[in-house]
Amino acid sequence: MTTANTQSTAVGYPCVCGRLRRAARALTQLYDDTMSETGLRVTQFSLLRTLERGGSLRISALAASMLLDRTALSRNLEPLVAEGLVAIVAGRDARTRQVSLTRAGRARLAAAVPYWERAQVEVSRHLGSPKVANLVGLLKDVEALHPQSGTAN
Amino acid sequence: MTTANTQSTAVGYPCVCGRLRRAARALTQLYDDTMSETGLRVTQFSLLRTLERGGSLRISALAASMLLDRTALSRNLEPLVAEGLVAIVAGRDARTRQVSLTRAGRARLAAAVPYWERAQVEVSRHLGSPKVANLVGLLKDVEALHPQSGTAN
DNA sequence: CGCCGAAAGGTGCATATACTCCTATTTGCG
DNA sequence: CGCAAATAGGAGTATATGCACCTTTCGGCG
Numbered sequence: 001m002t003t004a005n006t007q008s009t010a011v012g013y014p015c016v017c018g019r020l021r022r023a024a025r026a027l028t029q030l031y032d033d034t035m036s037e038t039g040l041r042v043t044q045f046s047l048l049r050t051l052e053r054g055g056s057l058r059i060s061a062l063a064a065s066m067l068l069d070r071t072a073l074s075r076n077l078e079p080l081v082a083e084g085l086v087a088i089v090a091g092r093d094a095r096t097r098q099v100s101l102t103r104a105g106r107a108r109l110a111a112a113v114p115y116w117e118r119a120q121v122e123v124s125r126h127l128g129s130p131k132v133a134n135l136v137g138l139l140k141d142v143e144a145l146h147p148q149s150g151t152a153n
Numbered sequence: 154m155t156t157a158n159t160q161s162t163a164v165g166y167p168c169v170c171g172r173l174r175r176a177a178r179a180l181t182q183l184y185d186d187t188m189s190e191t192g193l194r195v196t197q198f199s200l201l202r203t204l205e206r207g208g209s210l211r212i213s214a215l216a217a218s219m220l221l222d223r224t225a226l227s228r229n230l231e232p233l234v235a236e237g238l239v240a241i242v243a244g245r246d247a248r249t250r251q252v253s254l255t256r257a258g259r260a261r262l263a264a265a266v267p268y269w270e271r272a273q274v275e276v277s278r279h280l281g282s283p284k285v286a287n288l289v290g291l292l293k294d295v296e297a298l299h300p301q302s303g304t305a306n
Numbered sequence: 307c308g309c310c311g312a313a314a315g316g317t318g319c320a321t322a323t324a325c326t327c328c329t330a331t332t333t334g335c336g
Numbered sequence: 337c338g339c340a341a342a343t344a345g346g347a348g349t350a351t352a353t354g355c356a357c358c359t360t361t362c363g364g365c366g
Contacts, residue, residue, distance in 0.1 A: 015199055016180065016285060017183075017184045018195065018198075018199035019296075020176060021177050021181065021195075021199075022296055023173060023293075024173045024177040025220050026299035029301075030170075042168070046171035067175050120168070122298070123298065126294075126297070127295070127298075136167065136169060138288045140176075141279075142179060142276075143179045144179075145183050145279055146179035
């Protein structure tokens with residue numbers, strides 16, 4: 001068949017998704033270990049960081065920008081709201097809720113940055129900057145495969 | 154400092170871990186959507202597949218080979234045991250439990266493979282085989298960063 | 307033999323993630 | 337204006353993941 005090489009390579013590969021998930025577990029451990037003193041996990045760090053750059057965002061908008069399920073995001077926000085790092089207020093459109101960083105959230109984030117950087121440096125040190133750049137580029141391509149990502153399909 | 158360039162590039166990058174997790178979410182969606190008719194999620198598929206190749210394994214051994222927390226694995230096995238796809242029996246060493254595929258598990262896995270291949274092909278089609286191979290190689294490097302991975306630290 | 311430390315797992319808890327169904331608004335149209 | 341469709345979120349449920357602490361069992365040693 002004409003597409004034989006695409007077909008056969010796909011089968012010859014290990015499960016790309018399994019690999020990606022396994023690597024994500026490994027890297028998450030490294031970051032969470034490195035950042036443990038900050039009281040933020042890397043998932044929470046990423047969330048706060050996105051909020052820092054985005055300002056006040058609707059739940060769905062924030063979720064979409066993270067390729068994260070809307071309801072998953074809501075739940076991820078809960079411990080951050082409980083700690084007073086994030087505030088959620090009703091928007092002008094009463095259906096919506098605006099999520100934003102509090103002053104405490106900004107401070108916590110700033111305090112966590114050096115620890116996060118330590119993890120980033122560790123990754124660069126072991127992989128080398130070219131590989132990291134290569135990886136990040138490939139991950140962007142993978143993200144485009146998200147079913148709700150517009151470009152895909 | 155002498156490592157100034159490593160430092161600066163690390164800070165210039167986005168969060169590698171966040172990127173990896175985001176990509177993992179996106180790809181997991183693609184696989185789970187594609188495999189939805191099989192009654193297996195990609196995480197379960199990977200688990201059954203590892204078992205198929207490994208034969209009968211102890212909980213901890215299986216967990217280690219997947220870079221997965223031992224207790225997380227135990228819980229991931231529960232729905233598979235409930236469906237009769239996986240069997241867990243006590244080992245000769247009474248502390249241990251041997252995990253293995255049942256006949257039904259083998260059948261379910263075989264039935265799921267074509268759907269899984271569809272997802273793999275989709276990835277190859279969008280990224281191209283060279284990028285996929287490149288990605289898989291880089292992910293292996295990332296996995297080596299796992300704190301319990303022996304080589305790291 | 308009896309005890310102690312190591313090894314293998316389990317349980318409780320917390321977070322991460324997504325689906326389905328349900329409610330509250332808003333918006334558009336006759 | 338008034339109602340139906342669309343939009344924004346929440347709640348319930350299930351899986352995914354990891355930590356801290358506990359129990360059981362095994363192995364070695366005096």
